[in-house]
Amino acid sequence: GENVEQHPSTLSVQEGDSAVIKCTYSDSASNYFPWYKQELGKRPQLIIDIRSNVGEKKDQRIAVTLNKTAKHFSLHITETQPEDSAVYFCAASNPFNNDMRFGAGTRLTVKP
Amino acid sequence: EPEVTQTPSHQVTQMGQEVILRCVPISNHLYFYWYRQILGQKVEFLVSFYNNEISEKSEIFDDQFSVERPDGSNFTLKIRSTKLEDSAMYFCASTRQGASGYTFGSGTRLTVV
Numbered sequence: 001g002e003n004v005e006q007h008p009s010t011l012s013v014q015e016g017d018s019a020v021i022k023c024t025y026s027d028s029a030s031n032y033f034p035w036y037k038q039e040l041g042k043r044p045q046l047i048i049d050i051r052s053n054v055g056e057k058k059d060q061r062i063a064v065t066l067n068k069t070a071k072h073f074s075l076h077i078t079e080t081q082p083e084d085s086a087v088y089f090c091a092a093s094n095p096f097n098n099d100m101r102f103g104a105g106t107r108l109t110v111k112p
Numbered sequence: 113e114p115e116v117t118q119t120p121s122h123q124v125t126q127m128g129q130e131v132i133l134r135c136v137p138i139s140n141h142l143y144f145y146w147y148r149q150i151l152g153q154k155v156e157f158l159v160s161f162y163n164n165e166i167s168e169k170s171e172i173f174d175d176q177f178s179v180e181r182p183d184g185s186n187f188t189l190k191i192r193s194t195k196l197e198d199s200a201m202y203f204c205a206s207t208r209q210g211a212s213g214y215t216f217g218s219g220t221r222l223t224v225v
Contacts, residue, residue: 001170034214036155043203043216044155089155098143098160098167100214105154 002027004092006103014111019080021106023090024072030092033066033073038087038105047088048075080110114138116217118204124223125194133189133220135204144187145205145214146179148172155203161187194224 003026013019025033031052036044050057050064050073057064061080066073077084087107093100117136125131137144146158159169161179178190187206191198204217 038155043218045216046214049213091155098162099145099157099170101157102147102155 002030002092002101004090004101004103006090006106008106009104010107012109012111013080015080015082017080019077019108021075021088022072023103025092027094029094029096031095032093034091035064035075036089038089044089082110082112084108085110116204116206116215118217118220120220122221124225127196127224128193131191131194131222133202135187135217136185137187137206138215141206141208143207146189147203147205148200149203150200196224198222199224
């Protein structure tokens with residue numbers, strides 16, 4: 001089955017700096033790559049996603065890039081704010097298996 | 113905005129007891145999922161359900177677990193004989209298209225004592 005690796009496990013940045021979180025996946029058939037933000041005690045919330053027919057997608061301060069050949073994708077947050085502090089999870093799924101597998105998560109701390 | 117509803121929000125149970133966690137997916141969604149998150153750890157896939165049957169399940173989803181869609185709205189996860197290590201947050205999710213665009217419920221925190 002799909003195996004998703006995520007790095008780093010923790011990330012601390014100063015407010016206004018950029019943050020980058022990287023994930024790799026193992027199943028070349030995977031074609032959907034969402035990113036979730038989870039605040040303490042709450043449900044994961046989808047913040048951005050990308051499909052394998054697209055290399056990059058941007059939504060305001062958040063962008064995701066996908067390198068299908070290398071089987072890795074990244075989340076980029078620019079101009080970070082303290083409210084960006086949370087755990088971020090990447091995930092991957094393929095159209096043939098009805099499941100989605102998550103990375104281990106990155107705890108992002110944005111210091112004011 | 114439509115929501116996935118889970119009940120109860122917190123369940124405490126004695127080891128060896130059966131528990132049923134309940135979910136009401138979004139009404140026009142066709143695919144349903146259960147995930148588990150042990151405190152401070154990753155979100156782990158348990159099972160997916162489509163067309164009234166299990167479509168995928170993980171190695172975690174052993175004989176102690178079962179799922180049901182008893183009527184047109186509820187989707188339940190049953191743990192037959194709970195163990196201490198079953199203590200976790202259990203999230204239900206649903207989607208119209210398989211394995212994309214998930215909407216997660218707010219979770220049930222299961223504590224086995």
